[in-house]
Amino acid sequence: MGDMGSAGERAVDSVRGGDGGGAALIDAALGYVFPAALRAAALARVADHLSDGPRTPADVAAATDTDPTALTRVLRLLATRGLFGEDEQGRFQLEAAGEALRSDVPGSVRDGILMITDRTFWLPAGRMDHCLSTGGSVFEDIFAKPFFDHFAQDAETAAVFHDGMAAMSGVENEPIAGAYDFPKTGTVVDVGGGQGGFLAAVLRACPGLDGVLYDRAHVVAGHRLGDDAALAGRWSTAEGDFFTAYPRATSSCSSASCTTGRTSSVSACCAPAAARSLREGGSSSWTRSSHLTTALIRPRTWTF
Ligand SMILES: C[S@@+](CC[C@H](N)C(=O)[O-])C[C@H]1O[C@@H](n2cnc3c(N)ncnc32)[C@H](O)[C@@H]1O
Numbered sequence: 001m002g003d004m005g006s007a008g009e010r011a012v013d014s015v016r017g018g019d020g021g022g023a024a025l026i027d028a029a030l031g032y033v034f035p036a037a038l039r040a041a042a043l044a045r046v047a048d049h050l051s052d053g054p055r056t057p058a059d060v061a062a063a064t065d066t067d068p069t070a071l072t073r074v075l076r077l078l079a080t081r082g083l084f085g086e087d088e089q090g091r092f093q094l095e096a097a098g099e100a101l102r103s104d105v106p107g108s109v110r111d112g113i114l115m116i117t118d119r120t121f122w123l124p125a126g127r128m129d130h131c132l133s134t135g136g137s138v139f140e141d142i143f144a145k146p147f148f149d150h151f152a153q154d155a156e157t158a159a160v161f162h163d164g165m166a167a168m169s170g171v172e173n174e175p176i177a178g179a180y181d182f183p184k185t186g187t188v189v190d191v192g193g194g195q196g197g198f199l200a201a202v203l204r205a206c207p208g209l210d211g212v213l214y215d216r217a218h219v220v221a222g223h224r225l226g227d228d229a230a231l232a233g234r235w236s237t238a239e240g241d242f243f244t245a246y247p248r249a250t251s252s253c254s255s256a257s258c259t260t261g262r263t264s265s266v267s268a269c270c271a272p273a274a275a276r277s278l279r280e281g282g283s284s285s286w287t288r289s290s291h292l293t294t295a296l297i298r299p300r301t302w303t304f
Helices: 007-016 021-043 057-064 066-079 098-099 110-116 119-125 128-134 137-145 147-153 155-179 195-203 265-280
Strands: 084-086 090-093 186-191 209-217 234-239 258-260 284-288 291-298
Touching: 007 066, 021 066, 021 110, 057 066, 066 084, 090 098, 098 110, 110 155, 119 137, 119 147, 119 155, 137 147, 147 155, 155 195, 186 195, 195 209, 195 234
Parallel strands: 186 209, 209 234, 258 284
Antiparallel strands: 084 090, 186 291, 284 291
C-alpha cells in the first residue's frame, strides 16, 4: 500500500487525500496487525523452529501445532518487516532481525513481546479514546483494579508481566550496574526490583555491597536471586507496598544525591518512596526510570 507507483493507486490515493498521505495513514491504522502477528509467532515459538535454516510452512506448522495457511500469512506479514524471509520454493527462514524472537538465545525478547502484547497492555491501548475523553486510566475500567493490584490477583498474567520485565531489563542490568558509582560498602535496596535481576547485577559488580530486593509479596515470592550461587549470603528479600511502607533508617546518614532520568507514571510513584527513605537516612538514590528500578543505598543498620 505504501508504493503509489501505478496510475490506479495514484487515483485511489488522490481520493484519500493525495500525496500518499491518505494511504500512509491507512497503513498506520493497520499497524496493529504487526504486533498481533508478532505475538502469534512468539506464542507458537515459530522462530525456535526456524533456527536451523529454511523450512516449509507445512513443516513448521506441524512442529508448532498451527494451521499451515494461517502460518504462511503470519510469516509473510512479519517478512514485510524483515523478521523472516521467503525463498523461491516457498520456504521461510529466520532473518537476523528476527533472531531475538527465539526463546533460547541471549538477549531473547520473546518474553518481553508476550508482556507488551498481553491483554493487560493490549486492551487498554485499544481504548485510548476513553483516556482522552476522561483524562483517567482505562485499565481500571477494564480490569476493575489498578495495574499492579491486578497482577496480585492474577498469577498467570503476573508471571507474563514479571518474566517480560526481567527479559527486557536483563539486557541492560549489567551495563548499568557497571556504570553507576555505587558505594563500596553498605546495603543496596532495589525498590520495585521485580525478580531481582538488577540487584544481582549490582551485587556482582560491587563485591562489598549486600542487597535487599523490595517488591510486593507475590513478586518477591518468585525472585530469581538464588540463580547465582556466587551471591549466596549477600541478599535478602522484603515485601511491602512502597506507597505505605518503605525502607526506614534507624540511623541517620549524612548526604543524599538523587539522579532521575525520564519519568514514567510508575517511576513517578516510586521516586517519592525513595526520597522519603533518603530523608530518613539513605546516602544516595538512583532511578532507572524507563523500567522503574530504584536503588536506595543505605547503611547496614537499617531495618524494615
Ligand atoms: C516496571 S516493573 C520493574 C521491575 C524491575 N525493577 C525491572 O526493571 O525489571 C515495576 C515493579 O514495581 C513493583 N511495584 C509496583 N507497585 C509497587 C508497590 N506499590 N510496592 C512495591 N512494589 C511495587 C512491581 O511489582 C514491579 O516489580
